[in-house]
Amino acid sequence: HRSQGLNSNSLTLMRHCLNNLMDKPDGQELVSLLVSIQSVVKNIGAAVRRAGISRLFGAEGSVNVQGEEQQKLDIIANQTFINYLGNSFATCLLVSEEMDNVVEVENEKQGSFIVCFDPLDGSNNIDCLASIGSIFAIYKRKTPKGTAPSLEDVLQPGRQLVAAGYALYGSALMMVLSTGNGVNGFIMDPSIGEFVLTKPNITMNQTIRRQYSVNESYRNSWDPKIQKYIDTKKQGDEPIPQRYIGTFIADFHRTLMYGGIFLYPNNAASPKGKLRLLYECNPASFIIEQAGGRGTNGQEDVLDIQPLTIHDRTQVFLGSKHEIEDLHTCLNQ
Numbered sequence: 001h002r003s004q005g006l007n008s009n010s011l012t013l014m015r016h017c018l019n020n021l022m023d024k025p026d027g028q029e030l031v032s033l034l035v036s037i038q039s040v041v042k043n044i045g046a047a048v049r050r051a052g053i054s055r056l057f058g059a060e061g062s063v064n065v066q067g068e069e070q071q072k073l074d075i076i077a078n079q080t081f082i083n084y085l086g087n088s089f090a091t092c093l094l095v096s097e098e099m100d101n102v103v104e105v106e107n108e109k110q111g112s113f114i115v116c117f118d119p120l121d122g123s124n125n126i127d128c129l130a131s132i133g134s135i136f137a138i139y140k141r142k143t144p145k146g147t148a149p150s151l152e153d154v155l156q157p158g159r160q161l162v163a164a165g166y167a168l169y170g171s172a173l174m175m176v177l178s179t180g181n182g183v184n185g186f187i188m189d190p191s192i193g194e195f196v197l198t199k200p201n202i203t204m205n206q207t208i209r210r211q212y213s214v215n216e217s218y219r220n221s222w223d224p225k226i227q228k229y230i231d232t233k234k235q236g237d238e239p240i241p242q243r244y245i246g247t248f249i250a251d252f253h254r255t256l257m258y259g260g261i262f263l264y265p266n267n268a269a270s271p272k273g274k275l276r277l278l279y280e281c282n283p284a285s286f287i288i289e290q291a292g293g294r295g296t297n298g299q300e301d302v303l304d305i306q307p308l309t310i311h312d313r314t315q316v317f318l319g320s321k322h323e324i325e326d327l328h329t330c331l332n333q
């Protein structure tokens with residue numbers, strides 16, 4: 001029996017996780033955490049779909065730790081993450097782009113994992129219906145169970161990540177996930193209310209000179225070597241296409257799917273970079289490395305950066321191996 005082009009044993013996100021994680025230590029707990037995250041995404045997806053109808057648009061008026069005006073959907077998304085993860089019995093500490101401080105899960109509900117997340121990335125694109133998304137990064141606690149979890153559990157380099165992924169609330173509801181064994185894409189099939197595997201084993205198109213993605217309005221305050229690198233994209237009679245949505249995870253996803261490079265260099269407005277290490281650059285770097293690409297801050301791999309605070313920012317370049325090599329050649333001249 002085939003409905004909606006899918007047969008009755010479609011590989012759902014849940015079955016994919018069970019097949020791949022049950023033989024790992026804490027596999028059962030990680031599956032349970034990923035199922036909770038799936039529920040969070042379904043809820044936020046529903047709220048985003050309703051936004052236009054229920055007029056959830058418009059600024060909430062309050063301001064988050066980044067100094068950005070919070071939209072109502074931001075608040076709903078953050079609360080949904082906190083509520084589901086805090087009651088999953090799989091987490092002990094939570095870091096949210098929307099929260100100044102680390103959230104400690106109540107004692108009797110603590111589990112083995114830490115989740116750093118951006119509940120609704122690209123919120124300034126809500127009112128124009130451009131794609132927005134949620135991003136998450138999962139660490140295993142370092143401190144022993146039964147003791148109080150600490151900042152040491154949160155400020156781990158991205159190299160220690162157990163899993164990372166994101167949701168895109170765009171023309172379809174999509175989840176992309178890696179648990180350290182490749183990257184897989186799942187699309188929500190509304191007829192069964194499940195995320196179904198549609199893009200197994202995503203790997204980056206390694207051809208260089210595909211698209212580049214950067215906000216060129218900051219060009220004048222970039223490092224001259226980066227100005228020069230971007231200028232090479234415009235030379236000759238076949239300039240390289242430039243694409244920029246302004247939602248990090250949507251620009252990242254397009255780069256992952258089509259190849260090329262995404263750049264957010266230091267600039268006068270953000271001298272130490274704008275994008276956040278724990279819940280934007282690390283999960284994206286983990287995923288792109290799993291897909292055969294690379295994530296760097298220009299000097300070192302993003303995953304090797306030792307975080308100092310939970311809202312650290314960094315300059316970031318994410319692309320195919322060859323594109324990043326091309327960039328490094330320019331930066332080392």
Ligand code: P6P
Nearest residue numbers: 121122123124215246247248249
């Ligand atoms: P700019 C959205 O507000 C965000 O945090 C990222 O999602 C996005 O990549 C970036 O800011 C866009 O910043 O300076 O290009 O507007």
